[in-house]
């Protein structure tokens with residue numbers, strides 16, 4: 001399973017907690033992340049993660065490009081719905097790419113837990 005993990009600043013603690021509950025699965029996965037999210041996850045859990053640029057610097061676009069060529073099986077993208085983001089077009093492009101290529105994309109913790117539980121079984 002090849003997963004991308006992305007969280008806005010207001011959702012990074014939620015991402016760390018989510019990952020803590022699914023470490024056996026995540027350790028079996030090939031992981032990529034935007035820059036700061038990846039750094040936080042690596043520091044908190046020792047996960048091996050390919051880190052892209054930070055989101056506002058183009059990291060979402062890098063992940064979208066990899067997804068578009070078939071290199072991802074799922075995306076967990078904990079967006080902060082309460083805070084405007086300067087790179088909103090990049091965020092929309094990544095979520096759109098998930099829809100274009102029919103790649104599962106969880107944008108909140110509840111959906112992410114459902115996907116992770118499903119992937120843990122598979």
Ligand SMILES: O=C(CO)COP(=O)(O)O
Nearest residue numbers: 034035036037054055056
């Ligand atoms: O902004 C982001 C996603 O849109 C996340 O980027 P960082 O993980 O670098 O904070």
